[in-house]
Amino acid sequence: xxxxIQVDHLQKHYGEHLAVRGISFKVEQGSLFAFLGAxxxxxxxxxxxxxxxxxxxxxxxxxxxxxxDDKSHNAKIRKSIGxxxxxxxxxxxxxxxxNILHRGKTYGLSKAQLTKNYQFVSTYLHLDxxxxxxxxxxxxxxxxxxxxxxxxxxxxxxxxxxEPTTGLDPQTRQFVWQAIKQLQAETNMTVxxxxxxxxxxxxxxxxxxxxxxxIVAEGTPDALxxxxxxxxMALVFHDRSLGLKWLKENxxxxxxxxxxxxxxxxxxLTALTLLKSAEPLLASFEVMKGTMDxxxxxxxxxxxxxxxxxx
Amino acid sequence: MIVLYAIFLQKMQVDAIEQVTEATPELITxxxxxxxxxxxxxxxxxxxxxxxxxxxxDMESKATADFLTAPISRATIQISxxxxxxxxxxxxxxxxxxxxxxxxxSTGGELLSxxxxxxxxxxxxxxxxxxxxFNMFLVLFVxxxxxxxxxxxxxxxxxxFLCGVYVPVGVLPGxxxxxxxxxxxxxxxxxxxxxxxxxxxxxxxGGVPAEHMESYKLNYGIIYELNGHTVSLTTSxxxxxxxxxxxxxxxxxxxxxxxx
Numbered sequence: 149x150x151x152x153i154q155v156d157h158l159q160k161h162y163g164e165h166l167a168v169r170g171i172s173f174k175v176e177q178g179s180l181f182a183f184l185g186a187x188x189x190x191x192x193x194x195x196x197x198x199x200x201x202x203x204x205x206x207x208x209x210x211x212x213x214x215x216x217d218d219k220s221h222n223a224k225i226r227k228s229i230g231x232x233x234x235x236x237x238x239x240x241x242x243x244x245x246x247n248i249l250h251r252g253k254t255y256g257l258s259k260a261q262l263t264k265n266y267q268f269v270s271t272y273l274h275l276d277x278x279x280x281x282x283x284x285x286x287x288x289x290x291x292x293x294x295x296x297x298x299x300x301x302x303x304x305x306x307x308x309x310x311e312p313t314t315g316l317d318p319q320t321r322q323f324v325w326q327a328i329k330q331l332q333a334e335t336n337m338t339v340x341x342x343x344x345x346x347x348x349x350x351x352x353x354x355x356x357x358x359x360x361x362x363i364v365a366e367g368t369p370d371a372l373x374x375x376x377x378x379x380x381m382a383l384v385f386h387d388r389s390l391g392l393k394w395l396k397e398n399x400x401x402x403x404x405x406x407x408x409x410x411x412x413x414x415x416x417l418t419a420l421t422l423l424k425s426a427e428p429l430l431a432s433f434e435v436m437k438g439t440m441d442x443x444x445x446x447x448x449x450x451x452x453x454x455x456x457x458x459x
Numbered sequence: 460m461i462v463l464y465a466i467f468l469q470k471m472q473v474d475a476i477e478q479v480t481e482a483t484p485e486l487i488t489x490x491x492x493x494x495x496x497x498x499x500x501x502x503x504x505x506x507x508x509x510x511x512x513x514x515x516x517d518m519e520s521k522a523t524a525d526f527l528t529a530p531i532s533r534a535t536i537q538i539s540x541x542x543x544x545x546x547x548x549x550x551x552x553x554x555x556x557x558x559x560x561x562x563x564x565s566t567g568g569e570l571l572s573x574x575x576x577x578x579x580x581x582x583x584x585x586x587x588x589x590x591x592x593f594n595m596f597l598v599l600f601v602x603x604x605x606x607x608x609x610x611x612x613x614x615x616x617x618x619x620f621l622c623g624v625y626v627p628v629g630v631l632p633g634x635x636x637x638x639x640x641x642x643x644x645x646x647x648x649x650x651x652x653x654x655x656x657x658x659x660x661x662x663x664x665g666g667v668p669a670e671h672m673e674s675y676k677l678n679y680g681i682i683y684e685l686n687g688h689t690v691s692l693t694t695s696x697x698x699x700x701x702x703x704x705x706x707x708x709x710x711x712x713x714x715x716x717x718x719x
Contacts, residue, residue, distance in 0.1 A: 199528050226530040237522045298525075317538035 240284030289320030377438025629678025
C-alpha cells in the first residue's frame with residue numbers, strides 16, 4: 149500500500165496554546181480522505197501545515213515521499229500538491245483563462261505543457277463558457293470551477309480541498325463533485341477534503357474526525373456509521389393504543405412526535421423482522437439509515453474536558 | 460501640489476535670501492528647483508507606498524497563500540511586490556519630473572541641461588528603488604487595509620519633515636537636524652537638490668561672499684554637516700545603497716519567518 153501523506157505525532161502550538169495535539173494518520177494514494185471537525189478543531193491549521201503554509205511545532209510529515217520542512221523538499225512538495233482554499237483567491241480583473249495560465253507559470257511549466265494542461269482541466273471543469281469572462285464577474289459556482297482548475301493546472305498528485313463547496317447551491321456542488329471524482333478515478337489523484345457537508349464525507353474512503361486538536365474517530369464511513377450512528381424506524385399506527393401495546397410487548401424504547409413513533413433498531417434486518425410482525429397495525433412506516441450527520445453529532449456531543457484549539 | 464508648495468514655502472525662502480542678495484528671476488528659479496527636488500523625493504515614497512496596497516490586500520484576503528503554495532521562493536514573492544512598486548514609482552516619478560520641469564520653465568526658469576537631466580533621472584530611479592524597499596519593510600508590519608491607510612497617512616505627513624521639505628533643516632533644533640541627516644531617504648532629497656540646483660546656486664550666489672552660499676546650503680539641506688564634518692555626495696550614495704541592502708535582507712528574513 150502506498151501512502152500519499154503520512155503524519156506522525158504532529159503538533160502545532162501558538163504560544164502556550166496547543167492547536168494540534170500530536171495527531172498521526174496516513175492517507176492512501178489515490179483515495180478520497182475526509183478530515184472533519186467543528187470550527188476550531190484544528191483542521192485548517194493541519195491543512196496549512198500540510199500545504200507548507202505554516203510551520204509545525206513538532207512531529208514528522210511526509211508528502212509524496214518528501215519530508216516536510218526539509219529545505220530542499222518543500223519546493224518539491226509544493227510542485228506535487230494543488231490547493232483549493234475556502235476563499236476565492238484569483239485576480240478579479242483577469243479572465244479565467246488568464247488567471248489559470250498566469251498561476252500555472254509559477255510551476256515552471258513550458259508554454260506547450262501549460263496549454264495542454266489547460267485543455268485537460270478545462271474539459272473536466274467545463275471552462276469553455278467562462279474562460280473569457282473576468283473572474284470578478286463570475287457567480288460563486290463558476291468561481292469555484294475556476295479555483296479548482298487553477299489548483300489542477302500543474303496536474304498535482306494530491307488535491308487539498310478546504311471546504312470547497314461551502315455556499316454553493318446543490319446543483320453546483322453536485323457538478324463540482326462529479327468533476328473531482330471523475331478526475332480522481334482517471335488520474336489516481338489523492339483528494340484531501342475538509343467539509344461541513346457530511347454527505348460529501350460519506351463517499352470518502354477514509355474519514356478522520358478532529359476535536360480540540362485530537363483525532364477522536366477514524367475509519368471508513370461505514371465503520372463510523374456502525375459505531376456512532378443507528379438505524380431508525382418511523383411508525384404510524386392505525387390505532388395509537390394498539391401501537392403502544394405492540395411496542396410494550398416487544399420492549400422497544402421509542403419517542404413520539406406528532407403521532408409518529410421513532411424506534412431505534414440495531415440494523416435494517418432487525419427493522420424488517422419487526423415490521424413484519426407489526427404489519428397489520430401500521431398505517432405507514434419509514435426505515436431511516438444512520439448518516440454521517442449522526443456520526444458527527446454523536447462524536448461532537450462526547451465531552452472530553454480538554455482546552456479548545458485554534459483552527 | 461507644486462502650487463501649494465509655491466504658495467507656502469517659496470515666499471518664505473525668497474524673503475530669507477533677499478536679506479543677503481538681490482531677488483532676481485534666478486533666485487525664484489533656484490527656490491523652485493529646491494521645492495521640486497523635495498517634492499520628487501517625497502513622491503518616490505508616496506507612490507511606491509500606494510503600490511504596496513496590493514500586497515496588503517493580498518495578505519488580508521489571503522491571496523498570498525495561493526502564491527505561497529506554489530514552488531516559488533519567498534524571496535521571489537517579495538521581490539515581485541517590490542518590482543511592482545518600483546515600476547509604478549518610476550512611471551509616476553517621471554511624469555512628475557515632466558510636470559516639475561514645465562512648472563520651472565513656466566515660472567521663468569530653464570530646462571535642465573541634458574547631463575543634469577540624466578543625473579536627476581538616475582537619482583530618481585535610485586530614490587524609487589530605496590523607497591520601494593523601505594515601504595516593503597514597513598508593509599511587513601501591517602496586515603489590514605485599515606492599518607495600511609493609517610500607515611500611509613503617517614508616512615505622508617512625517618516624510619515632509621524628515622526630508623526637510625516642509626521646513627528647512629536649518630530652522631530645526633539640533634537633534635531634529637541629526638534625525639533628518641540619519642534618515643536615509645532624506646539623502647535622496649539632498650542628491651536631487653544638488654542635481655537640480657547646481658547651476659542656479661552658482662548664478663544666485665555668484666557675486667556674494669562664499670560663506671553666504673555655504674550657509675544657505677546648510678540651512679536648506681543641500682549639504683549635510685554631521686559632527687562638524689560635511690557629508691559628501693558619495694557618502695549619501697553609500698548610505699542609500701547600504702540601506703537598500705539591509706532593508707531588503709531584513710524584509711526577506713521577516714517575510715520568511717511570517718510565511719514559513
